[in-house]
Amino acid sequence: MKKRWRLLDTGHLTAAENMALDRVLLECKSEGLSPDTLRFLQFRPHSVLVGRHQSVALEVEEDYCRRRGIDICRRITGGGNLYWDESQIGWEIFTDRRGGGMPSRPEELYEKICQCCVAGLARLGVEARYRPKNDIEVAGRKISGTGGKAYGGAFLYQGSLLTDFDVDTMVKALRLPVSKLDDKAVSSFRRRVVSLKELLPETLPAAEIKAALTAGFAESLGVAFEPGGLLPEEERRFRALLPHFRSRRWIYGRHDGQRNDLFVHDHKCRGGLIRVSLRLDGPRELIKSACITGDFFLEPERAVLDLEAALKNTSSRPERIRGNILAFFKRASFDAPYLTPEDFAAAVIAAAKRQKEGEHHADEREV
């Protein structure tokens, strides 16, 4: 007989309510009070979330969010800044770290769980795939970002799913690796994400999407889902913890010393112009995110998007950048007349060096 999991659909909640529930459900699972759970979540009002260790001041355009009534909160899970409009559907699982057939090594775990979402999307006719380390993409374009947290003997792993996405608001609400003054870069950023609305002939009701995802998780995990609500203890802890997740202390926290600066470099080479935009945390020597555009020819087009994903959260030291890029092109199959992996390495290294030279992009001085 298949193991039974709770299917918990909490509908639209505020960001603080959703974050408080994440903590409560994870704690209760680790204490053996809660069953294994698949939760669907949505946000109302629309919200911006930063990762557990990020700084709101560095990741979010706070004035814009205030003007537009966008909630700001901090996740308990890792990863980067996210914009959630009210149509997006979040999915997350709460289960034991050991004994339930889940790998304990994070990267194997990411893949196993992302494959559940991939199986669900397949039921909608969407051919998605897992892209290391944490993305689910369709033809190179990201449709779901994921992240997790371990606590005691349990863990939470969650993802977003773009259904009908407001890219304009996202670009204005978050600090992304594109200059807001550069229309071309912004439009190129649109091509890096994709929503179900773009992929499917008709807009599906949220219930249908959730049903497909549930079936994907059931099939991939070999479990059966039973709809259920919050347990009284979960409800009690949720009420008690909610003020904490609404507090400035939680949302703004203490995240001193981090940086998230934008640096842009145009690299001219025989194969064309490679424009690299990097978000860098200088003190940590970290590339937080990258956007690579230009007039070069590289097939398949997704190779650039995969390269950007491979550079995320990697070292900004020149020798490490070069090593990572050469290793990436060794794995990837691509066609790029007059361009070599060394050209991409030189372009990214030059952009990263701008940080040492203190050359912020003009866009940054306005923020």
Added chain:
Amino acid sequence: MNARPYEIIEGLLYSEDHFWIKEEENGVCVVGLTDYGQHCVGDILYLEIDGEAGDVAAGRSFGSLEAGKWVGGLISPLNGVLREVNAALSDRPGIINEDPYGAGWIIKAERTGDFPAGLMDGAAYGDFVEEEIESEGAE
């Protein structure tokens, strides 16, 4: 399969959560993540210690680390009083990946009471890691 690709140092104590303890002559214990532990979590991007001073309790979290998009607790292998945090990790937590038993130490704590049961010496920890690798079919 064996634990050999991962460095294990004799003379240290190890926990099942992959933390090591080195007790210094003054009774202060240095705590860090093992080589196998840092390999499992991957490149560490952020590290946060709860409070600058206070108690640490065996099996309880004294902070968190983030690698990839995964947030995990730093699980104390002993009971004690926090005396020092490795300040270098605040800017460059990746030092744990580069030198887990040296410059990548995480905290120093003054032990209170005996060491908890279940800590292992290097040989036993090597067996433990081998078993873990085999049970998961990992590299």
